[in-house]
Amino acid sequence: MEKNNYQNQMEHPGKILAVMLKKVNMSQKELAIRTGMTEKHISTVINGSRGISLDFSKKLEYVFNDVKSGYFYNLQLEYDELKQRQEEENGITENEKHILKQLKEPIDYIIERGQSFISATMTDVEKIIGIRKFLKVSNLELIPQASNQTAFRKNKNTTVNQYVLSMWIQICEYYAGRIECKSNLNIDLLNNKLSSIRNLMNVSINEARKTLQKILLDCGIIFDIVQNFKGAPVQGFIKNENNNKILMCITIRGKRADSFWFTVFHEIGHIINGDVENIKVDTYTDINEKEIKANEFASNLVMNKNDYQMFVNAGDYTLNSIKRFSKQQNIPHYMTIGRIQKDGILEYNQYYNEIPQYIWSK
Numbered sequence: 001m002e003k004n005n006y007q008n009q010m011e012h013p014g015k016i017l018a019v020m021l022k023k024v025n026m027s028q029k030e031l032a033i034r035t036g037m038t039e040k041h042i043s044t045v046i047n048g049s050r051g052i053s054l055d056f057s058k059k060l061e062y063v064f065n066d067v068k069s070g071y072f073y074n075l076q077l078e079y080d081e082l083k084q085r086q087e088e089e090n091g092i093t094e095n096e097k098h099i100l101k102q103l104k105e106p107i108d109y110i111i112e113r114g115q116s117f118i119s120a121t122m123t124d125v126e127k128i129i130g131i132r133k134f135l136k137v138s139n140l141e142l143i144p145q146a147s148n149q150t151a152f153r154k155n156k157n158t159t160v161n162q163y164v165l166s167m168w169i170q171i172c173e174y175y176a177g178r179i180e181c182k183s184n185l186n187i188d189l190l191n192n193k194l195s196s197i198r199n200l201m202n203v204s205i206n207e208a209r210k211t212l213q214k215i216l217l218d219c220g221i222i223f224d225i226v227q228n229f230k231g232a233p234v235q236g237f238i239k240n241e242n243n244n245k246i247l248m249c250i251t252i253r254g255k256r257a258d259s260f261w262f263t264v265f266h267e268i269g270h271i272i273n274g275d276v277e278n279i280k281v282d283t284y285t286d287i288n289e290k291e292i293k294a295n296e297f298a299s300n301l302v303m304n305k306n307d308y309q310m311f312v313n314a315g316d317y318t319l320n321s322i323k324r325f326s327k328q329q330n331i332p333h334y335m336t337i338g339r340i341q342k343d344g345i346l347e348y349n350q351y352y353n354e355i356p357q358y359i360w361s362k
Contacts, residue, residue: 011079012048012079012123013045013051013052013072013075013076013079014045014046014047014048014050014052015046015048015121016075017045017046017052017060017072018046020064021046024064026063028042028043028046031063034062034063035056035059035060035062035063036059037056037059041056048123051076051079051080052072052073052075052076053073053076054073056072057070057071057072057073057076058073060072083123083125086123086125087125090125090128090129091139092125092128093139093141095140095141096128096139096140096141097124097128099140099141099143099163100124100127100128100131100140102161102163102164102231103131103163103164103167105164105229105230105231106164106167106168106171106229107127107131107167109171109227109229110134110171113175117130117133117134118130118131118134128140131167134170134174135166135167135170140163143162143163143166143167144162144163144166146166159231159233160231160232160233161230161231161232163231164229164230164231164232165231165232165234167229167232168226168228168229168232168234169237169239171226172224172226172237172247172249173239173247175224175226176222176223176224176226176247176249177222177247179213179217179222179224181217181220181221181222181245182217183217183218183219183220183245184220184244184245185219185220185221185244185245185246185271186218186219186220187219187271187272189218189219190216190219190221190268190271190272191272193215193218193219194268194301196215197212197215197264197265197268198265198301198302198331199330200212201261201331201332201335202330202331202332205257205260205356205358209225212264216248220244220245220246221245221246221247221248221271222241222245222246222247222248223248223249223250224249224250225249225250225251225252226249226250226251227251227360228251228252228253233253234251234253235250235251235253235254235259235263235266236248236249236250236251236263236264236266236267237249237250237267238267238270238271238276239276240276246271246276248267248268248271250263250264250267252358252359252360255357255358255359256338256355256356256357256358257332257334257355257356257357257358258334258335258337258338258339258355259338260358261302261335262298262302262338265297265298265301265302266294266295266297266298267294268297268298268301269293269294269295269296269297269298269301270290270294272297273290273293273294273297275290275294299339302329302331302335302339303329303331303335303336303339304329307325307328307329308339311325311336312340312343312345317340317345317346319333319351319354322336322337322340322351333354334354334355334356337350337351337354337355338355
């Protein structure tokens, strides 16, 4: 069996082994039995995360007895040499390899969406090169310095992985940025549309998403809901596109419908208040004037401030009372539940089942 029948220049030997197994109609389980290795070992070799050792190579020669002595091990040596050469030519660092591992979840998301610049069959080196181009940096270690023109809202007491966060932000810009927006930012129109936006809390999330996107596009705001990743604990994201348009993305991190809608109104508050003019990255964990104003805007948009205070003073927090008040305000009752939970009047586990959960659908 000649090497050139299976090998291309940067193909992991595990992929060649998989082709050979298919050709002789042998399963990974059967190969594990015949070589005395575990199925997990066979799987990690075939998916490219483990190399073929000299010992395993010799065992494979008994199973595939038509290959030359040292065939599999020589494949591994040649692959390792080519990989090292490619790393040296492209200046791949060990830190970049470590960063690549941290980016696994967003990379898998991009692969699932079928983008040409990165695929599951690529080597780590090829993936690093692809992500460099996607993030517009010459080295993945430069990511934190390069991402400095955005503002995002995240929960307190959470840890941010700057590499994952930057990847998430770029994904927002890449996919939401493909949405055509013909209108320039129009704050007056946005103010006039607040009542219509508020009413979207009363319809299904899928219908609300489409309608909200259309309303905001008319106001010069490109809006989308983007999947969140571990390490990027963000609720919302806004960016001034420097062309009289705003990019605004929201996640469903935490799944709670009340948190989602409060974040939508919070970010709209920042836009109306002019908080996205030349703004740098801000984790919004510190109490500051802009945050207080955006929170007040969102709270007052959801329900009348004086009416809410009267409801709280009455001290009746039964579900029927909450529903009556919510009906008066023309809001879903889960928004009132979320508010009084946030204000410390109710524990977060009280009426928890009354709050819809938004689940990301692939």
